[in-house]
Amino acid sequence: MSLLEGLRFSRGTSPIHNLDPRVKFFMTVVLFAAAIMFLNLIPLLVILLVQVPLVVVGKIQREWAKTLKGGVFLAVIIFATNLLSFYFFRGRHLTSEMLEFALSLTLRFLVLITSFSIFFLTTSPDKLSLALEKARVPYEFNFAFITAIRFVPVLADEAQSIIDAQRSRGLELERGNFLARIRKYIPILLPLIINSIRRSLELAEAMESRAFGAAAKRTNLYELKMNRRDYAVLAVSALALTAALYIRFFTPPLGPVLPPFSIV
């Protein structure tokens, strides 16, 4: 699960945290697109080199490192399966190019998860919801999204209390065969579901009491406003995208091309 650590927002202030979420999203998309366009070590390394300073400026090194650590297993699998498939389907011999491709694919994976990490680790759900609002997503959906995030820790605590209570009544989750073990989750899931239904009723009452849906046009405590830095990042991102497209389609390849596919 530590791979998902990279998606959990960590509170903080940094120039990256303060970027307009829409601009940040565009930047992430550009990095993402560039990583998809190239399959050679050099351009992918360049993208990674662009990302590392962003991680450092955003002060998310530790979380990012955790994500990478969680991704190692998957990265090894990507590397191994690619190398093996190159070997078996492209001539039954290994070349240094094949090694480079396998490495590139692995690097691409790391670049992609880094892009996601930068975006999600530095964008508060509140800002994300604002961006969604600006994108004309109906407020009800937005509210549901924020509420879901809000109740993740509450539900986690509750699940732990339920597990503790049932284990105290002699429930042994780790014993028995597969089917028996699934059955053992009933005493945990039922209270969790029933409590959630009860909770939703209480939430609905509290929403009413807080005038939910009273005004036709809701206002917002926070507003999204692009400042100079946002425009600058937007411009640089657009430029980078153009450059990447140009290099990919209008210049000779930056390295070896995959050998033809053949099953011998």
Next chain:
Amino acid sequence: MGIVEIRGLWYSYPNAPAPALRGLDLTVEAGEFVLLTGPSGCGKTTFCRCLNGLIPHFYNGELKGEVEVAGLSTRDHPTTELARHVGLIFQNPDNQIFALTVEKDVAFGLENLGVEKEEMLKAVDWAMSATGISDLRDRATHELSGGQKQRLAIASILAMRPKVLVLDEPTSFLDPVGAEQIFEVLNALNKEHGMTIILIEHRLDLAVRYADRVIVFAQGEIIDDGPPTEVFTAEETRLAGVGVPKIVALSNRLARRGITLEGPPLTADRFVEEIEKQLPKAGTPTPEKRAPPGLAELTGEHRGNPIIEVHDISYTYPRGVEALRGVSLTIHRGEFVAIMGENGAGKTTLVKHFNGLLKPQKGRVVVDGVDVSQVSVASLARKVGLVFQNPDDQLFSENVEEEIRFALRNFGFEREVIEKRVDWALNLLDIGRYRRSSPFILSGGERKRVALASVLAWDPEVVVLDEPTIGQDYAQKERLRHFLMQLRTQGKTTIIVTHDVEFVAECGPRIILMADGGIIADGPTERIMTDMDALKRASVSPPEITKVFSRLSRHGFPPDIIDVEEAAEVLHRRLREVTA
């Protein structure tokens, strides 16, 4: 005309066999601080729902009569509109917080009302400073303590600038320190901003001093209404099963012995003043003989062998919270122990070590001669039965009988034995008539008893109850107290984790005080409850009677009196001497 006007209010929930409210007539004037109390299920919550229009707009059912708040009929104005005039705050703080940061949550109501940003910021600032949470502005809501969350809930309602604040048992989930902060906030709002407060509470000892007026509900009717001293001396109140605040109870007992105090006083401070008035000005205090030792001290005599031994354990949660730091203690067979301290002191973490839910990271826990790190939770749970705070975290069966069978089956009892044990447990907790009912249709107090029965059924040697009095009314607490006494006479080792001082003072157990993950005091009730320094360090405020006697000790009274009856006796003897 009052700010709240209620005329002939009847209400029945859909499909309910009987009405929840039966003909209420009530006027609340602007600026009043009303304390509303009554046994569980008496219609207090239903009444709250009527005040902000949740009834009839959110709940169907049958409504008769008129409810007007700030001149608006709740029938004609929806809850969302009434929100600007009357704010409703609920029991569970978690279920009324919607945003991820404090500031944003305070603004939620205003955003919904479409208030402009400038005005919104002003209201948010004001609401946060009125509740004392300005420094929490940018904090994530889930990181707050229970008390902070509840103050946030109040701020979020205040931001909409209502004229009336209605709070439905807002302190049930809080420790006494958190509860007192809430009451102080309400008091300031009432006194400084003239806000009308309608507070529903079971914690009368703490709340009564702030109220101008007390209303007692029973079975959907108002049975008493007036100034606190009148209401709590009235016969109706006692009959309704409402706990009378300790100081009032003491004054009542003195009055029965022919000593009337002016007021009569509601707080320990005022009570002491009144007593001092009747004491001779310069008389030499005759040292009082201490009454014979109570049950608590006697129980020390028939202590058995150690059953739980804790050797220098520490525990840190994965997120880095150091919950226990070097705790050692021994609990003997047959002892009755209360573990006290504020929320977060490490009480629950400690008892989770007793049945192996948590294994000590450092140190050793030995239960009945077995090291807990060596054995499974299930085998320990057989010896140490843990009953958690919230019964809803464990009930899941189709009927009460099945619920009780669950653990017995897990422990592999024979079929016949299981049936015998089920009957025994049902009888013990007096829930036999619900044996085929679904546990979910029972009331909160009944669900709690089912949870207790489902643990006691396997007759564990040690019973641990985590916060058994939370959300319980006076009668339920009394029943629990009798039940605990019963366990005690049977020689069962009983441990309660609680921050309910008055309850503990009445039970008289060995008290273990915890603060910051360590034990700071351990001894019999009389000693710990009068150890003002230790209590202060543990953020536990002493019982009301003890407060009185610790202050009266300068006149030669014994400082270690905690029982109301004993207190009345001692005071009576002394004051009679004076008048004679």
